[in-house]
Amino acid sequence: MNDPEGVSGPVSAGFARGTTDEVGLRRGLRRMRLIAGSLLAAVVTIYLLAARWQAHGGPGWIGYVAAATEAGAVGALADWFAVTALFRHPLGLPIPHTAIIPRRKDALGRSLENFVGTHFLAEDVIREKIDGIGVSARVGAWLRQPSHAERVTTEAAERFIAVLSGMNDDLVRELVE
Known part of the structure; x- marks a missing residue:
């Protein structure tokens, strides 16, 4: 062609x-x-x-x-x-x-997969990053403000009501029994 x-x-x-x-x-x-x-x-x-x-x-x-x-x-x-x-x-x-990439694309892909898995997506690496930014402390500080806490509880309550309203009564009875 x-x-x-x-x-x-x-x-x-x-x-x-x-x-x-x-x-x-x-x-x-x-x-x-x-x-x-x-x-x-x-x-x-x-x-x-x-x-x-x-x-x-x-x-x-x-x-x-x-x-x-x-x-x-x-x-x-x-x-x-x-x-x-x-x-x-x-x-x-x-x-x-x-012409390295066409000849070795599979090996390069495996090597990149290993590198990303080891250096970016490993559990200890992610845990360290999350601990380093203090997610729990930030969320806790944000929720301490009454307006934010009220917003979260209102949203959660609305979602819970929507879930409960959408449930099939027969299915709930069967699960409870």
Whole structure:
């Protein structure tokens, strides 16, 4: 299949091919690529003009402009290469340690699951965080104010009445017996 956006395979957001959302995602990707490419072209153009002006006796400050734009272009190319290398082989070259995510996505997912489970969702970690923010003390202090206590009891009473009103009398009799 012809893939003009340069993205092969299913859309990572989980949308089925041909959906409106995929079209919007691809349009957004094309737009971002156009903006990034245009900015890179602008930086390279400014660098070339500044370097030429500096070589032909331009003012001293133009050297700073040339250095900044050169660094910007090198940084942009390095970022492009790094991000591209995570998902596929840059320029189609089978460079070692590229296309890591497609090859190791299952192992990366398990590793992320382990990390989140161990460092964020473990019982002792959650208990420590809750104890650290003093939920009980805060709720108690909030309930000590008469207006808050009245609000909670009113809400609880209304919910309890709604539950009792919705109960089937025969079911209640059966449960009591």
